[in-house]
Amino acid sequence: MGRKSKAWRINRKVGKFRAERRILLILILAAVAFAGWVWLKDHPEHNPYAPLDLRHPVGWATAQKLTALRDDLPTCRAVLERSNVAFAALPATGEGPCARPDRTQLSAYPLAPDTPAVTCTVAAALEMWRSKTVTPAAQEILGSDIARIEHLGAFNCRRMRGNNSSAWSQHATANAIDIAAFVLEDGRRISVLGDWEGDDDEARFLRRVRDGSCGVFSTVLSPDYNAAHADHFHFDQTARWSSVCR
Template identity: 60%
Template sequence: MTPRKLLGIARRWRPSRFDRIAFAALVLASLVLAGKGWLDTHPEANPWAPLTLSDPDGWATRHKLAGLREDGARCRAILERTGVAHTVLPPTGEGACRRPDRVALSGLPLNPRTPPATCAVAAGLVRWIDTVVRPAARETLGSPLARIEHLGAYSCRRLYGRASGRWSEHATGNAIDVTAFVLADGRRISVLEDWSESGPEARFLHRVRTGACQAFGTVLSPDYNAAHRDHLHLDQQTRGWSGVCR
């Protein structure tokens, strides 16, 4: 059959309603299969894929980490799957300051030692330190990270130490405040002293603050208010998909 005859047949053919529906279904099925294949190879963008803390960053990463606050068992399974050494501690406290979810990590370069915190905060710390802070120290400051100084995780108090109002995430150990970073070459980069300066130290601090927003539901820095002029506040309060990064 000549090409001219084939073209004539194509012009005379009118697809039925069933043909159009079948074609649309075929296209939709192809798109679904292609999307599933892509998600299978990009777990960081798949909200249903099990999280591993070594996964690359993706649009679903922060949400999956913050969502661990509501599911301690799933969080501990992620620590196990990622090979993170940890100890599950018994619940303690009472009332608004009761801490039913407590995990202690070992091996992190925190000073003082890594404090007990919620599993979600622990998972966020592991991811932030390994995928953000260590690379930033080498690439921006030219020296490996030695340790991170902090003010602790637990403090049974309301926001800003007020006598009334909402309770702080620190009241349940669901937050940690970071004050400084010390490098292997002895340099100390302080949030209080270096945040507003020019130079690589300030660039490093801003980089690790922005990177923390992929690992924590809330990140507050000196850019937020004067109460945070000397530290980065990191917590895992459930905030939906957006989070707070300031």
């Protein structure tokens, strides 16, 4: 009888210990969850459910949010408005594979020789790329602000690689843009064709802005990809999130 009583007391203590341990574990998990919620609230760039604001840093959820804008024009333009980005919504144009129901033109972007109309999601990515990567890189590495960014065009109603059997290019709907050079406020011109090679400041700047673009564009192609891109960066916002970032 004594042995049973002793065993019962031991089992009771063990059961009580296990229950207390479970409660402690629940409290720890709750504390971790709360801390995580607070952290996400303070870092909306990492929170996939927080509304996108282009003034936020580039975070874990930024690419996903930008890609989602491809098929949601009203939400995309609401993002531009929320982020205080000036733009014009132009009338739809074109037909077939080159139809352009989304023509969004940034009003105060330093593109040259002009500012072409692109898809809204390309416009959003361009703005985030300029403010979060290009401007800081120019100031840090080259000691000057950006005066203008030279491009080779956005819209071109064509197939990829000029082959009539290939898929339609993202340029066919201006869902892409090719960037060729950067002109600084001190007058220097940094071109992809002339300054990509080497390890000087100009080359470091170009690699920094190429790498930074990979967090906001679906596809990034540079001279590291192939000879066809020796003189420009190709950026697009294809519906898939591509692993191509070269």
